[in-house]
Amino acid sequence: MSQMLHHALLHSTLAMAKVKTSFVCSECGNVQPKWMGKCPDCGAWDGLQRFTEASDITSRPAHGALELPAELTATRGSRRAQPIAEVKPHDVPRTSTGIAEFDRVLGGGLVPGSVALIGGDPGIGKSTLLLQAAAALAGRGRRVLYATSEESAAQVKMRADRLDGSADAVRGQHLLLLAEPNLAVIVEEARRIAPDLLVLDSIQLAYRGDIDAIPGSLAQLRRCCLDLVTLAKTSGTAVAIVGHVTKDGDLAGPKLLEHLVDVVLAFEGDRHHSYRVVRAVKNRFGSTQELGLFEMTGAGLIEVEEATLAPESSSSSSNGANAGDNAKNKVISRRPGSVFAPVLAGTRVLLAEIQALTATGFLGAAKRRASGLDSARLAMLIAVLEKHGGLRLGDQDVYASALGGMRIIEPAADLATALAIAGAFYERGAGAATVALGEIALSGEVRSVRQIDQRVQTAVRRGAQLLLVPATQVESARAAASGAEVVAIGHLHDAIEHLA
Numbered sequence: 001m002s003q004m005l006h007h008a009l010l011h012s013t014l015a016m017a018k019v020k021t022s023f024v025c026s027e028c029g030n031v032q033p034k035w036m037g038k039c040p041d042c043g044a045w046d047g048l049q050r051f052t053e054a055s056d057i058t059s060r061p062a063h064g065a066l067e068l069p070a071e072l073t074a075t076r077g078s079r080r081a082q083p084i085a086e087v088k089p090h091d092v093p094r095t096s097t098g099i100a101e102f103d104r105v106l107g108g109g110l111v112p113g114s115v116a117l118i119g120g121d122p123g124i125g126k127s128t129l130l131l132q133a134a135a136a137l138a139g140r141g142r143r144v145l146y147a148t149s150e151e152s153a154a155q156v157k158m159r160a161d162r163l164d165g166s167a168d169a170v171r172g173q174h175l176l177l178l179a180e181p182n183l184a185v186i187v188e189e190a191r192r193i194a195p196d197l198l199v200l201d202s203i204q205l206a207y208r209g210d211i212d213a214i215p216g217s218l219a220q221l222r223r224c225c226l227d228l229v230t231l232a233k234t235s236g237t238a239v240a241i242v243g244h245v246t247k248d249g250d251l252a253g254p255k256l257l258e259h260l261v262d263v264v265l266a267f268e269g270d271r272h273h274s275y276r277v278v279r280a281v282k283n284r285f286g287s288t289q290e291l292g293l294f295e296m297t298g299a300g301l302i303e304v305e306e307a308t309l310a311p312e313s314s315s316s317s318s319n320g321a322n323a324g325d326n327a328k329n330k331v332i333s334r335r336p337g338s339v340f341a342p343v344l345a346g347t348r349v350l351l352a353e354i355q356a357l358t359a360t361g362f363l364g365a366a367k368r369r370a371s372g373l374d375s376a377r378l379a380m381l382i383a384v385l386e387k388h389g390g391l392r393l394g395d396q397d398v399y400a401s402a403l404g405g406m407r408i409i410e411p412a413a414d415l416a417t418a419l420a421i422a423g424a425f426y427e428r429g430a431g432a433a434t435v436a437l438g439e440i441a442l443s444g445e446v447r448s449v450r451q452i453d454q455r456v457q458t459a460v461r462r463g464a465q466l467l468l469v470p471a472t473q474v475e476s477a478r479a480a481a482s483g484a485e486v487v488a489i490g491h492l493h494d495a496i497e498h499l500a
Contacts, residue, residue, distance in 0.1 A: 098136025107286015120267030138175035149181035164299035290346035337424030341416030342455035349458040356420035361397035372402030388444030411439035433465035
């Protein structure tokens with residue numbers, strides 16, 4: 001009798017919960033049943049981390065867990081497939097955050113029931129941006145719950161008092177603060193309040209008490225993110241999550257978090273400069289080609305127009321015709337090793353200043369350093385300059401930088417970068433009011449770029465008088481140049497000849 005009772009109790013216990021151990025790659029989120037030194041999916045070494053969870057084989061939610069709604073847990077046979085032609089599309093409703101640059105990156109505003117994850121370096125301004133958005137929404141009568149797991153409510157209030165334009169929200173009753181790391185409490189408050197927006201700052205320090213793991217661990221991150229996704233989908237509350245990044249700039253934790261959420265935003269910039277860039281890494285409701293531009297000030301983040309992004313014109317960027325004339329006159333200058341390039345940033349063009357410096361180094365051990373530019377592409381351009389441009393850079397240290405904390409990855413800046421290096425080497429400037437654009441092939445040929453018309457128009461509007469463009473696009477460039485001189489560049493050495 002005792003043996004039968006023992007077997008019955010054991011069977012009952014196994015039926016209630018079964019421990020499942022798997023290994024998740026911290027780089028790509030791939031799940032493996034056993035540990036491996038190298039991830040078979042992405043090839044990362046020593047990236048598989050142990051993940052243990054108790055699965056309920058009776059399909060009953062554990063105590064304190066969020067139960068998924070019926071539409072999210074429906075069986076495969078409960079719905080029938082239908083031809084795509086019979087599906088009726090509908091417009092996704094959006095709520096403006098009150099910050100135009102932020103709305104641009106989101107695709108037009110916040111989507112009810114969506115989950116957005118924003119990551120960036122410490123102190124870059126993630127909390128400031130979301131607090132400003134929360135204050136702007138609350139100022140228009142929207143209910144916002146700002147939950148912080150890192151700071152006290154008094155600290156958040158002090159930061160809100162410093163923000164420009166948040167006075168109405170601070171005095172009103174629509175912006176609610178909750179200093180609490182326990183996610184169960186945060187979710188309970190969100191269900192009670194039913195806010196239009198829930199901000200969690202940050203998910204790395206949030207935890208659930210029923211998970212036997214420290215905050216920030218794989219188990220905690222996965223469960224907390226799933227609970228927030230469930231909350232958003234069942235209540236219609238838009239959720240914005242702040243995430244930390246690693247030293248390599250990736251979001252801390254596995255790619256699993258990025259797969260669970262709807263929107264992933266990267267907040268970039270150099271803390272030694274005032275400019276900040278928000279770009280979309282993933283967006284289920286809009287384009288990932290857009291980015292938002294901001295300037296960090298003592299009163300918070302200020303939206304930046306493209307005409308004020310160039311470092312030399314930042315002091316003269318203000319409203320009015322005189323300011324525009326000053327910016328136009330000051331944006332282009334004659335300096336050895338400095339060239340401007342119109343680069344695409346989503347659907348608009350920014351005029352970026354690229355500077356280079358060459359210094360005597362050691363043959364065979366010369367340094368190549370890039371800031372804001374792709375290091376591999378810089379090394380390639382140096383090799384092309386040596387092979388087809390006649391420069392001897394084997395014993396020269398080469399430093400190249402995109403000013404203002406910008407990060408340029410598109411090949412259209414190749415010609416400007418190469419001219420900056422050549423100008424620094426020969427100690428000759430590119431000429432007053434000169435802008436260069438074009439991709440450089442390994443043969444030294446200058447190739448065409450996308451949206452040449454828009455780039456040329458922006459450069460001319462900013463004061464460019466001489467444009468060096470790919471020979472294959474010279475006619476299109478001249479049609480958009482509005483009187484500025486356009487020179488066709490077919491090969492790299494043709495551009496080097498224009499150095500003053």
